[in-house]
Amino acid sequence: MGDNTIRLLVQGAPAGAPPITVQATPAGTALEIVLPASRKLVSAQLQFVAAGGTATALEAPALDSxxxxxxxxxxxxxxxxxxxxxxxxxxxxxxxxTALTLKAPSAKTSAPASGARVRMFSAGQWLPLPPRDTLGFGADGVASARFPPCAASRLMVELLTENKVGGNWSGVLVPGAVDLSKLSVSVQATPQPCHVSLAVGDEAPFFQHPGPLPLQPVAVDGFSRALNRWLVDHPGSTRIPLTLRAAAPASLRIAAWAVEQEPAPGDGASSGPVAPPPPPPRPESPGPGPLPQAPAPGRGRWCDPGRAAAQGFRPTPPGLGLSALELQLRNTGAVEATGTLALHADAGGAPAATPLAAPLRWQLPPGTAPAWLRCELPLPAVALPGPWWAVLRVEQGELIWYEGGEPVDGIANAAWQADGGAWIPLGAQSGGWLASRLWWLPAEA
Known part of the structure; x- marks a missing residue:
């Protein structure tokens, strides 16, 4: 038997159990996922979190004026x-x-008052200091502010003075000259790493977190997709190199990581998993039709982990229950697409928030031709007396759900959703529905 252990290496050394402290640098810290051979990767997760958040004073920043x-x-x-x-x-x-203090004994609040407008430089851009960029000098000659952690490598301070209107001090600060004799400056910062990114090998980063890494775990979006892309581009590879970077050397923690592959073959005489006996055929009858066998090129709804689509249906015919659904799809990616299909009641012309039953899981291999994806519901078949929706969600990969052309009996409107937002009707310009086929069985009470 080979080694079936999935390992994470940090700078070539095996990592222990999370949390795992890692030093991120601008040049890059080498991580590596080591996988057993000849097994498909099913899912992967990774979370980063800052190693600490206690603010301390930066040592002797360079000053100029x-x-x-x-x-x-x-x-x-x-x-x-x-x-x-x-x-x-x-x-x-x-x-x-997290904090800035300017102490200039000659600056004062009595007329004319003085202040400072602060800009910070980060990742090649000048930005105003949040939440307010203008500070006033107090009677003690001190201007200070505390704020949430902000990434910056430099601050530029524009000095302001009070102007006169009609011979009187206006209380309005405008650019001017301020006496900064015997100036002292204090800048405080936390050790949180800034602008953390992760890439596969020497490729462009697939994950970037702008600003300071927070003290709560941050999920690395696209981790599973990036690993699968590497495996597709490097057939037979069992090692996936990763490069972790930050804008300046800083420690972070890997709060959690997990990689799941298909189960390894058993230790018995069989060389692979034993297939269950096929289910008995269902004495189904087709639902509404006819349906197109070849969809119109380019007419479909794009679905991926951030975009879902749904097709509405009218109540099931009397005495019949839903046995299975077929959707006309095409996997447009290089890896197997996976996700769920769930039945939802209608709520004001859109799918209700909660499904009627546990979602059905599906897989769709990559391919260049449209295919009918069949999802069978658990028996016994149950009637759906009110309007309902079939909601397709993608967990991995990307696909097209083709539009159905001329509407048929039993089909209602279709809708799509982006990033969990509101459902938007597909519109009559595309026929208003997505290619679907229903199969009935006699309903059981």
Missing amino acids: DAFTPGADGKPDVSQGSNAHWLSIDWGRECAL
């Missing part, structure tokens, strides 16, 4: 800073800032 003169060491002399219009604060790496 249009009012500073070079000192004996060639660096700006911050003790002489009268008539400053701007101030630059630079510590050279992305950090998760």
